């Protein structure tokens with residue numbers, strides 16, 4: 001069984017106690033249908049090394065393989081869509097990197113099993129890129145990015161929505177601030193139910209009328225969009241470089257010092 005505690009210090013500093021696999025599976029079963037929907041979005045806001053995200057990704061990839069194992073093109077597109085629907089935030093950089101790597105290994109193992117000789121490194125790079133953007137080092141309470149010491153940066157957490165809007169090889173990325181997504185998810189009083197379920201509101205990342213044309217917005221809602229062949233979605237890494245510049249400098253300084 002995987003360890004639930006890495007050190008007493010980490011428990012004291014960050015409440016880091018990992019959930020056992022049995023509980024994760026049981027909790028995921030409460031929304032089983034959603035965990036088996038390829039593009040259903042999940043956010044683990046204090047993700048650690050991704051105990052929930054990894055179970056959900058495995059379930060989604062099982063569905064992708066069942067439906068698309070005969071075509072490497074279809075498997076690649078749909079598995080990237082599944083990866084793009086996994087979001088995580090953790091305040092500790094080692095957890096973030098471990099979570100990215102863990103999800104990549106789950107995806108890559110299935111990729112090799114299904115696509116065999118058709119596997120290619122461009123799609124692998126696309127998968128890694130999606131994970132770098134979706135699994136973020138940040139403070140889920142203040143919604144700001146953090147550096148390698150967990151210190152807050154003056155950079156808001158940004159999440160990308162990944163879709164295939166034209167039903168071909170072109171993948172679209174749209175960036176939104178996390179703060180704005182959460183604000184849009186708040187229940188509107190007039191719509192609140194009067195029964196016992198009234199306090200439970202299911203989150204709907206990106207459910208904001210995306211069929212309507214949108215323009216980038218100065219106030220931080222929708223920031224930018226980018227469209228490319230899914231194997232080249234990593235070619236525009238400006239956002240990644242901007243958001244992580246400070247983080248990686250700090251990490252390098254740490255490693256050297």
Ligand SMILES: C[S@@+](CC[C@H](N)C(=O)[O-])C[C@H]1O[C@@H](n2cnc3c(N)ncnc32)[C@H](O)[C@@H]1O
Pocket residue numbers: 014015016017018019020044045046047048049050051052089090091092095138139140141
């Ligand atoms: C109880 S563990 C849960 C990890 C994982 N979700 C699980 O269930 O196994 C809590 C995690 O939250 C992270 N954490 C603590 N405070 C946080 C904050 N303000 N923002 C983001 N992550 C935070 C810790 O680093 C730790 O990995």
